[in-house]
Every structure is written in C-alpha cells, then in structure tokens.
Amino acid sequence: MKKQSWRDPSRYLRHIHVDESCVDDPYTKEIIQRAQLPWDVIAEGEEPARFERGYPDNMSEGKKHLYLTRHKGQFFKPCPATREYRCCDYHVLNTGMNCPIDCVYCILQAYLNNPWLSFYVNVDDLLAEVDTVLRENRDKVYRIGTGEFTDSLAIDRLTALSKHLVTHIAGHANGMLELKTKSAVIENLKDLPHNGRTVVAWSLNSRQVLQKEELRAATLEERLAAARQCADWGYKLAFHFDPIIEHEGWEEGYQETIEKLYASVPAEKIVWISMGALRYLPKLKEIGIGRFPGSRMYFQEFVEGLDGKARYFRDNRVRLYKSIYSKLKKRAAERTCIYFCMESDEIWQEVMGYTPEEEGGVPAMLDRAFFEM
Numbered sequence: 453m454k455k456q457s458w459r460d461p462s463r464y465l466r467h468i469h470v471d472e473s474c475v476d477d478p479y480t481k482e483i484i485q486r487a488q489l490p491w492d493v494i495a496e497g498e499e500p501a502r503f504e505r506g507y508p509d510n511m512s513e514g515k516k517h518l519y520l521t522r523h524k525g526q527f528f529k530p531c532p533a534t535r536e537y538r539c540c541d542y543h544v545l546n547t548g549m550n551c552p553i554d555c556v557y558c559i560l561q562a563y564l565n566n567p568w569l570s571f572y573v574n575v576d577d578l579l580a581e582v583d584t585v586l587r588e589n590r591d592k593v594y595r596i597g598t599g600e601f602t603d604s605l606a607i608d609r610l611t612a613l614s615k616h617l618v619t620h621i622a623g624h625a626n627g628m629l630e631l632k633t634k635s636a637v638i639e640n641l642k643d644l645p646h647n648g649r650t651v652v653a654w655s656l657n658s659r660q661v662l663q664k665e666e667l668r669a670a671t672l673e674e675r676l677a678a679a680r681q682c683a684d685w686g687y688k689l690a691f692h693f694d695p696i697i698e699h700e701g702w703e704e705g706y707q708e709t710i711e712k713l714y715a716s717v718p719a720e721k722i723v724w725i726s727m728g729a730l731r732y733l734p735k736l737k738e739i740g741i742g743r744f745p746g747s748r749m750y751f752q753e754f755v756e757g758l759d760g761k762a763r764y765f766r767d768n769r770v771r772l773y774k775s776i777y778s779k780l781k782k783r784a785a786e787r788t789c790i791y792f793c794m795e796s797d798e799i800w801q802e803v804m805g806y807t808p809e810e811e812g813g814v815p816a817m818l819d820r821a822f823f824e825m
Contacts, residue, residue, distance in 0.1 A: 459636035469500030514567020599632030622647035653690035658705025694728035728793035789821035
C-alpha cells in the first residue's frame with residue numbers, strides 16, 4: 453500500500469469555524485469556497501470547537517479545525533529573541549496560530565492554550581501595518597517572516613495568503629519576505645511578480661528525525677523538489693537545520709540530507725542556511741512525552757541555558773555543529789551565509805573561527821547574502 457503523502461498538510465483539516473464578525477468578508481468567502489469543508493459561524497466570545505479532553509491532550513484533534521477570525525492586536529513585531537544569544541534581527545508577521553503539521557519538538561505546544569488553527573482574515577490591516585513601518589523607516593532593511601507561530605505555507609492552498617504577501621513585499625525596496633515551511637505547497641507562488649524580494653525556505657533534518665519527529669510533514673524528497681521548482685521560478689532559497697537532534701546515526705543522517713540538498717538545488721540560489729541545536733522550554737518536555745510516548749528525543753542530557761531553555765551541553769553542541777558546518781561549507785556557494793540561530797559568540801568562534809561582530813553582525817551578514825545574490 454502506498455504511504456499517504458503529506459506534501460499538503462491542509463488535507464488534515466476537517467472543519468472550518470468562522471467568527472461572526474468576518475462571516476461576510478470576501479476573503480473569508482474565498483477560503484470557504486476553496487476548502488469545500490463543512491463550516492459554521494461562531495458567536496463573539498464563544499470557542500470555535502469543544503473537545504472531550506483538555507489542552508494539550510486535544511491538540512491532535514484540534515489541528516483538524518480551522519478558525520477564521522480577525523486579529524485585533526499588532527501584526528508586525530521583532531522576533532522574541534533573548535539578549536543572551538546572537539539574534540538575526542528578524543521581524544515576525546503574525547498571520548495566524550498553529551498548523552496541521554505536528555512536530556514532537558514544536559514550541560507552540562508549550563506556548564498556545566488552545567488546539568485549533570487560527571487564521572486572520574483581516575489581511576488588509578496586516579499589509580497596511582507593514583506599509584507604515586517600512587515607509588517610516590526607509591533606511592532600515594526588514595527581514596520579515598511568517599513562520600514564528602505557524603507554518604508559512606501549510607494551509608496556503610486554502611488561504612492563498614502567499615499571493616498577497618509576495619506581491620506586496622515586491623514593492624518595498626527595504627523589505628524581504630521569508631516563507632518558511634515543512635510542506636511542499638508552492639502552487640500559489642508560480643508566476644507571481646516577486647521582484648526577487650521573497651526567500652522560500654525549508655526546515656531540513658536527518659531522515660530519521662523527519663520520519664519520527666515531524667508528523668504530517670512533507671518528505672525530504674518532496675521538500676527538495678519544491679525548492680528546486682521555486683528556484684526555477686526565480687526565487688531565492690534558504691534552509692534551516694533547526695532543531696539539530698542527536699540520535700543514533702546522526703552524522704550519517706545529516707550527511708545524507710546535505711548531499712541530497714546540493715544534488716537537488718543549485719548552490720548559488722541559496723542565500724542562507726541556519727543551524728540551531730535542540731532547545732526547549734522546560735514544560736515542553738512533559739507535554740512532548742505525554743503526546744508522543746514513542747519519541748526518545750527528550751531522554752538525553754540537557755543543561756539549562758542562559759535563556760531558561762534546556763539545551764545540549766556546550767561540548768555536545770559544538771561536536772554536532774562542527775560536523776554539519778564542515779559538510780555544508782564544502783558544498784555551499786561562497787555568497788551563502790551559514791549562521792547560528794541563538795548561539796553565543798563562544799560557539800561561533802569555536803565552530804566557525806570568527807564572531808558575528810567581526811563580519812558586522814548577523815543582520816549585516818544576512819543582508820549582504822540577500823542583496824549580493
């Protein structure tokens with residue numbers, strides 16, 4: 453029997469709930485029409501769905517439900533980094549919460565307090581906020597990502613949000629958009645006038661991690677095939693080895709992934725590659741073990757980092773990083789920026805032989821990689 457493909461994880465959705473305040477919104481109607489799923493209207497103050505079990509035990513069931521609503525807060529914010537580790541000065545565009553993919557290590561399990569997917573239909577307000585910030589700060593370059601609280605493309609077949617974002621950012625000289633995904637949903641990106649301002653990015657890992665720790669995500673081959681297609685459409689590409697997870701055969705596993713990456717995608721199309729070892733909020737361990745009793749990911753040695761998250765011991769992180777960095781560096785184009793997500797200067801120096809400050813800082817390194825390509 454052929455194994456089911458999850459290249460489009462929105463296929464997991466079974467029901468749509470619509471906040472009464474946006475039931476007549478044209479965008480809401482577009483989504484309902486595309487989805488062809490049962491839907492209902494939710495009165496103000498009511499929850500969109502009720503489940504027999506409480507949070508987080510109801511997350512698997514909750515991920516089948518999509519709640520269309522309006523965001524009443526701020527859409528556009530700096531990445532919630534910590535001052536103890538080097539940050540890339542990313543800016544987050546909050547388009548919704550949660551996604552149909554279910555990763556054992558997903559930090560959202562410890563961050564959210566409800567299990568369903570939320571998507572904000574007041575996209576005009578979102579775009580207006582972006583316009584205001586970028587136009588009032590024309591001397592600053594903004595790297596903008598939508599993958600902080602959700603997967604950027606996992607439900608794009610239904611929302612077609614990528615069309616709005618890509619075409620809008622194309623008109624801003626000081627903006628660049630990164631769409632980060634574990635899916636292979638790229639159909640809406642075809643023929644868009646992106647003006648070279650959008651980077652399409654994939655999270656990558658060893659095959660063992662992809663198969664055991666990332667449920668309802670596209671396979672390695674599906675992700676790389678999608679990346680190759682986006683390169684053909686003129687998009688810049690990025691990849692994120694995060695979280696790097698130690699497991700039996702990890703070195704061979706990451707070697708295979710890196711070899712397949714460069715066999716599939718033109719090296720000169722890759723603007724940046726990040727690396728970050730597994731780290732998690734303390735309460736995520738209990739949630740992860742409870743929801744995924746078969747996973748052994750949390751049963752390793754960890755130490756509390758300066759940001760309060762559990763991390764591998766420093767020597768262990770360095771060993772992982774040196775191996776993966778050397779493999780990437782052998783194949784990467786000279787202009788590709790390989791960087792750490794949330795690591796100290798000491799780790800940078802020990803693994804890469806320099807600190808970010810020597811290159812002008814992480815933001816400057818990423819900006820150069822983007823504009824020189």
